[in-house]
Amino acid sequence: MKSLLQFLIAKIILLALASPIVTCYDPSPLQDYCVAINDTDGVFVNGRFCKDPTLVTSDDFYFSGLNTPGNTTNRLGYSVRDVDVRRVPGLNTLGIAIARFDFAPGSQIPPHIHPRASQIILVLKGKLFVGFVASNDYNYTLFSKVLYPGDVFAFPIGLVQFHANIGKTNAVAIGANGSQDPGVVPIGKTLFGSNPSMDPKLLAQAFALDVNTVRYLQRVFSSEDYILN
Numbered sequence: 001m002k003s004l005l006q007f008l009i010a011k012i013i014l015l016a017l018a019s020p021i022v023t024c025y026d027p028s029p030l031q032d033y034c035v036a037i038n039d040t041d042g043v044f045v046n047g048r049f050c051k052d053p054t055l056v057t058s059d060d061f062y063f064s065g066l067n068t069p070g071n072t073t074n075r076l077g078y079s080v081r082d083v084d085v086r087r088v089p090g091l092n093t094l095g096i097a098i099a100r101f102d103f104a105p106g107s108q109i110p111p112h113i114h115p116r117a118s119q120i121i122l123v124l125k126g127k128l129f130v131g132f133v134a135s136n137d138y139n140y141t142l143f144s145k146v147l148y149p150g151d152v153f154a155f156p157i158g159l160v161q162f163h164a165n166i167g168k169t170n171a172v173a174i175g176a177n178g179s180q181d182p183g184v185v186p187i188g189k190t191l192f193g194s195n196p197s198m199d200p201k202l203l204a205q206a207f208a209l210d211v212n213t214v215r216y217l218q219r220v221f222s223s224e225d226y227i228l229n
């Protein structure tokens, strides 16, 4: 009897510990809006403090400028103009964000993961090759597509995805994310540009590389940021 009780208690504790993992999506709001503010004396909801609702204005839900291209003068030749909760404070608790992507010919957004959101994109101009790779459970299957203006493609949350301009002109796409703050884990930057750096010997072993190649990658990825503007 005592051991059954102990078993049940252990199970309840385990469930309690496990539950933050299953509820880590943006929860549904319980109010019309909770416009994010930087002050910390308000009400704290979904990661940000809420502005006094009587002081909320239309500008809290507004951003202008996605008609202009981002700056693609960088090693990879792309730019991402993110409009998330940091640019539109009214997005706090709403679970959505939008972005504009510009790609110079031959450029790519390198493989990355959005840890907190699925994503959908619409191509407005050019020719993109995009895709994602399924996890071990689905045999690392590559899903990919060549996209033209008017085409839409969806990327599941948490999987490695990529976008490349394979056309001869600039390409433009608009994307939306299912989180106010989807986050990004660029694979190269995360592994070779971590802060502080990981032991090059560990990375060399993990990726079947020699240590000098790892040191080279660490120099490249430490000196550049994931490109957002």
Ligand SMILES: *[C@@H]1O[C@H](CO)[C@@H](O)[C@H](O)[C@H]1NC(C)=O
Residues within 6 Å of the ligand: 036, 037, 038, 089
């Ligand atoms: C909050 O602080 C960030 C970082 O300092 C700044 O970029 C942003 O504009 C601020 N937001 C508001 C609503 O004041």
Ligand SMILES: *[C@@H]1O[C@H](CO)[C@@H](O)[C@H](O)[C@H]1NC(C)=O
Residues within 6 Å of the ligand: 071, 072, 073, 074
């Ligand atoms: C674009 O970025 C490059 C590299 O950072 C910079 O040299 C250049 O001045 C920028 N161009 C514009 C128009 O801002």
Ligand SMILES: *[C@@H]1O[C@H](CO)[C@@H](O)[C@H](O)[C@H]1NC(C)=O
Residues within 6 Å of the ligand: 137, 138, 139
């Ligand atoms: C993955 O591979 C296994 C073994 O070949 C197979 O049984 C399973 O159906 C595959 N699953 C998917 C989603 O392709």
Ligand SMILES: *[C@@H]1O[C@H](CO)[C@@H](O)[C@H](O)[C@H]1NC(C)=O
Residues within 6 Å of the ligand: 080, 081, 082, 084, 097, 098, 099, 114, 117, 119, 120, 121, 174, 175, 176, 177, 181, 182, 183, 184
């Ligand atoms: C999704 O969110 C991430 C992180 O905020 C951002 O870098 C990316 O551009 C967004 N993508 C889309 C399609 O909105």
